[in-house]
Structure formats: structure tokens, C-alpha cells
Amino acid sequence: xxxxxxxxxxxxxxxxxxxxxxxxxxxxxxxxxxxxxxxxxxxxxxxxxxxxxxxxxxxxxxxxxxxxxxxxxxxxxxxxxxxxxxxxxxxxxxxxxxxxxxxxxxxxxxxxxxxxxxxxxxxxxxxxxxxxxxxxxxxxxxx
Amino acid sequence: xxxxxxxxxxxxxxxxxxxxxxxxxxxxxxxxxxxxxxxxxxxxxxxxxxxxxxxxxxxxxxxxxxxxxxxxxxxxxxxxxxxxxxxxxxxxxxxxxxxxxxxxxxxxxxxxxxxxxxxxxxxxxxxxxxxxxxxxxxxx
Ligand code: HEM
Ligand code: HEM
Numbered sequence: 001x002x003x004x005x006x007x008x009x010x011x012x013x014x015x016x017x018x019x020x021x022x023x024x025x026x027x028x029x030x031x032x033x034x035x036x037x038x039x040x041x042x043x044x045x046x047x048x049x050x051x052x053x054x055x056x057x058x059x060x061x062x063x064x065x066x067x068x069x070x071x072x073x074x075x076x077x078x079x080x081x082x083x084x085x086x087x088x089x090x091x092x093x094x095x096x097x098x099x100x101x102x103x104x105x106x107x108x109x110x111x112x113x114x115x116x117x118x119x120x121x122x123x124x125x126x127x128x129x130x131x132x133x134x135x136x137x138x139x140x141x142x143x
Numbered sequence: 144x145x146x147x148x149x150x151x152x153x154x155x156x157x158x159x160x161x162x163x164x165x166x167x168x169x170x171x172x173x174x175x176x177x178x179x180x181x182x183x184x185x186x187x188x189x190x191x192x193x194x195x196x197x198x199x200x201x202x203x204x205x206x207x208x209x210x211x212x213x214x215x216x217x218x219x220x221x222x223x224x225x226x227x228x229x230x231x232x233x234x235x236x237x238x239x240x241x242x243x244x245x246x247x248x249x250x251x252x253x254x255x256x257x258x259x260x261x262x263x264x265x266x267x268x269x270x271x272x273x274x275x276x277x278x279x280x281x282x283x
Contacts, residue, residue: 030242049280058198114191132206
């Protein structure tokens with residue numbers, strides 16, 4: 001047997017998913033800093049911070065498409081970044097096999113389900129549901 | 144004869160015991176930043192899973208949402224939010240350090256210095272955040 005036989009395997013073709021995952025972690029990280037720091041600043045620092053958050057507060061924010069898209073972008077980028085990072089950790093601590101497949105399947109299912117749910121929540125949000133007590137609703141519902 | 148004096152007769156100076164560390168990844172700053180980055184990443188991930196579910200309650204009813212977000216405003220959760228923000232701020236700044244170390248030769252050579260800059264920025268950010276947040280939580 002010669003060394004040649006080992007290297008005779010043709011180079012892999014097609015796109016290298018691990019490489020794109022690596023790039024994604026970095027690109028999404030840079031954007032997420034802006035999105036998450038902005039989210040935390042708006043919700044924890046401005047005004048009375050966490051004490052001011054209620055249904056009316058969310059209604060006020062999502063009345064503006066700017067904050068709708070801010071949140072949806074943050075939702076997608078953070079969940080994919082987090083789930084892909086968790087996949088790396090699963091790879092590090094488990095051996096290939098059933099357990100590893102189940103864990104990765106659970107990560108994928110959780111991320112996919114929450115991306116769908118979160119996106120629907122933002123875009124189907126009803127700020128002035130009929131029958132709800134007016135003092136719980138954003139002020140513009142009175143008009 | 145006491146043991147300690149025996150060595151002075153013949154024993155050549157022992158070679159300095161090798162300390163773990165000294166590579167880019169094992170021991171010292173390189174390893175600790177990696178451990179912290181991993182732990183904070185996992186913690187944020189699990190928070191986010193819960194957080195999307197609690198936000199989804201705005202589609203159930205104003206009462207349901209207000210009940211859950213009300214728990215965010217209790218003193219215990221207020222302290223938990225300091226821990227959460229601390230984890231995110233570390234993960235974010237250290238993530239930037241990782242990116243710089245990967246793409247920029249100067250940063251690769253000075254990754255230890257950059258780690259201490261991350262720690263410094265973390266302290267400054269938390270000093271700006273924590274008092275204001277705790278005042279919000281514990282007053283009104
Ligand atoms: C204690 C800290 C936090 C508080 C009080 C908080 C509060 C809120 C509130 C009130 C909303 C409703 C919409 C809005 O205000 O924009 C929201 C949505 C959201 N937050 Fe946070 N948040 C916190 C931390 C975080 C963190 C650390 C992340 C990211 C890792 C995050 C990601 C999101 C996402 C993705 C949404 C949109 C959910 C959806 O699409 O249904 N939040 N958050
Ligand atoms: C705030 C902005 C963020 C930045 C700058 C950032 C940056 C990074 C970077 C550069 C990596 C290393 C990837 C690699 O080595 O290939 C990473 C890993 C990771 N991130 Fe983030 N990230 C951010 C937010 C988040 C959020 C919101 C979550 C959770 C939802 C998260 C969870 C993780 C996890 C679980 C890992 C894997 C850790 C490991 O392999 O040890 N990160 N992040």
C-alpha cells in the first residue's frame with residue numbers, strides 16, 4: 001500500500017456547510033449586538049424600564065413597522081445563531097449515534113417552531129382586541 | 144537528618160514545573176474566555192426559548208400577557224435580569240473579540256490583551272446598567 005492510495009480520494013465538491021455555519025456565526029453576531037443592545041436599552045433603560053412593560057407597551061411598539069421588523073430580524077438571527085451554537089456543543093459532548101441525532105433533531109424542531117410562532121405573533125398581533133378592558137390597551141385604541 | 148537539607152547536597156535544580164496554559168486555547172485567558180462564552184451562549188439560548196413563549200401570550204389576552212410580564216418586575220427576577228444582561232454583554236463583547244482574533248493578525252497576537260479589554264468593557268457596561276435597572280425594580 002502506498003501513501004498515494006490514501007490521498008486518492010477526490011476533493012469534496014459542492015458547498016461546505018460547516019464553513020458557511022462558521023461565517024454565519026460571525027456575521028449574525030455582529031448584527032445581533034446592535035439588535036439585542038437596542039432591545040435591552042428600549043425595554044430596560046428608557047423611562048421606568050422593566051416596570052413600564054405591559055400589553056399596552058407592546059401594542060405601542062408594534063404599531064410601528066420599524067420595531068416589528070427589528071424584532072422579527074432579531075428572532076430569526078438569534079434563534080439560528082443559538083441553535084447552531086448548541087449543535088456545536090452537542091457535537092463536542094456526544095458521539096455520533098441515536099442520542100446525538102435526537103438532540104440535534106430537538107434543537108432544529110425547537111428553533112423552527114419558535115421562529116414560526118414568533119413571526120406569526122408579531123404580524124398577526126391585535127392591539128385592540130374587542131371586549132378587553134380599555135385600561136389594559138394602548139391609548140390609541142380609545143379613538 | 145531532616146529531609147529538606149538532603150536536596151542541598153547533590154540535587155540539581157529541578158526544571159521549573161510546566162504550568163498548564165500558554166497556548167492560544169488551553170489554560171489562562173484563552174480557555175476561560177472560551178468556557179464563559181460557551182456557558183453564556185447556552186444560558187441565553189434557553190432564556191430565548193422561554194422569552195418567545197411568554198411574548199406569544201400577547202396573542203392570548205392582555206390579562207395573560209400582563210400576568211407573566213408582571214413576574215419580570217419582581218425583585219428576584221430583577222436580579223435575574225442583571226445576571227442575564229451580564230451574560231449577554233460578556234457573550235457579545237467576547238464574540239467580537241473572537242471575530243477580531245479570527246480575521247486580524249494583530250488581534251491574534253494580542254488576544255490576551257483583548258480579553259482584558261472585554262472584561263473592562265463588561266465592567267463599565269454593567270456599572271452603567273445595574274444601578275438604573277435596580278432602581279427601576281426596587282422603587283415605584
Ligand atoms: C430582561 C430582558 C428582556 C426584556 C424585559 C424583554 C422584553 C421584551 C418585550 C416587552 C418584547 C415585546 C416586543 C418588544 O418590546 O419589542 C420582547 C420581544 C422579543 N424579545 Fe425580548 N426582552 C428581554 C431580553 C431579550 C433578549 C436577551 C433577547 C435575545 C436573545 C430578546 C429577544 C426578543 C425577541 C426575538 C422578541 C420578539 C418575539 C416575537 O417575535 O414574538 N429579548 N422582549
Ligand atoms: C450579542 C451578539 C452575539 C455575538 C457577537 C455572538 C458571537 C458569537 C461567536 C463569534 C461565536 C463563536 C462561533 C464559533 O466559534 O464558530 C458564538 C457562539 C455561540 N453563541 Fe453567540 N453571539 C451573540 C449572541 C448570541 C445569542 C443571542 C445566543 C443565544 C440565543 C448565542 C448563543 C451562542 C452559542 C450557544 C454559541 C456556541 C458556543 C460554543 O460553541 O462554545 N449567541 N457567538
